[in-house]
Amino acid sequence: MKRTGLPAPRPAGRSDPVRGGFLASVLPGAVLVLAAWQILHEVLGTTAVPSPAETFATLADLARRDLAAHLAASLARVLAATALQILAGTGLGIALGASRKAERILGSAVRILHPVPKIAFLPVFMILFGIGDLSKILFVASVAVFQTVVSVRDGIAEIPGPLFLAARSLGLRRPGLLRHLYLPAVLPRVFTSLRLGLGMGLSALFFAENYATRYGAGYLIMNAYAMADYRTTFAGIVCLSLLALGLFALADRAERRLCPWLRAGRGA
Numbered sequence: 001m002k003r004t005g006l007p008a009p010r011p012a013g014r015s016d017p018v019r020g021g022f023l024a025s026v027l028p029g030a031v032l033v034l035a036a037w038q039i040l041h042e043v044l045g046t047t048a049v050p051s052p053a054e055t056f057a058t059l060a061d062l063a064r065r066d067l068a069a070h071l072a073a074s075l076a077r078v079l080a081a082t083a084l085q086i087l088a089g090t091g092l093g094i095a096l097g098a099s100r101k102a103e104r105i106l107g108s109a110v111r112i113l114h115p116v117p118k119i120a121f122l123p124v125f126m127i128l129f130g131i132g133d134l135s136k137i138l139f140v141a142s143v144a145v146f147q148t149v150v151s152v153r154d155g156i157a158e159i160p161g162p163l164f165l166a167a168r169s170l171g172l173r174r175p176g177l178l179r180h181l182y183l184p185a186v187l188p189r190v191f192t193s194l195r196l197g198l199g200m201g202l203s204a205l206f207f208a209e210n211y212a213t214r215y216g217a218g219y220l221i222m223n224a225y226a227m228a229d230y231r232t233t234f235a236g237i238v239c240l241s242l243l244a245l246g247l248f249a250l251a252d253r254a255e256r257r258l259c260p261w262l263r264a265g266r267g268a
Helices: 022-044 052-063 067-098 100-113 118-129 133-157 161-169 174-208 217-226 230-258 260-265
Strands: none
Touching (some): 022 052, 067 100, 067 217, 118 133, 118 174, 133 174, 161 174, 174 230, 230 260
16 A cells, blocks of 8 residues: 555544544543442442542532632642743753753753652752742642653654754744744643643642641542541542543643644544
């Protein structure tokens, strides 16, 4: 068969998750999770694992009280931390990938710090930045930022040499290279690291919201657990999960808007 270099047509009957939407892509998994959850509730037969119906009824009750305040606090913290992750991680990643001098000076520090479990540094952030929101935001950003640094650095390294030659022949200097070569090349990797960072960052936020605060999904979950209020505990877990799904959906939407060539590559 002659190869044309174009993407192979998608077989009939198979859905495209990009075209079908984020909800369609997660719906089958949500049904499986709810079914497994219901089975676990029936098998264990304990109030420590409430049923999905009981949990969502509790969630609806929380929505009439202070759920919005908890969600708003967590959302503000995770958005601030994510903005730091993307800005600092992209800048450092581009510097490491584009500059041998930066790689010599900072590359070894990145290789040392990247595999270190950042959760262990939570007390350090509390000592250095206090116990308010600043330490929580910086802590969450530090957990996720290395995903962006490494992804962007590797994306710069994978830019084909002929593209650099073409850019140089057009007279592009560093600002032009940044705008017309580096950023378009690494943007898909930024979104990949954003998704990874959101998962890790929300996990870190759960820990960070267990000190010196009265609002946040993490506080809601652990405070209810301490009082043996398991329905509220599970409702808080569902709330945090829905927050994560919403952020992932926004990331997918932004990627489709800012990286339209990816949809063209998938045959969208």
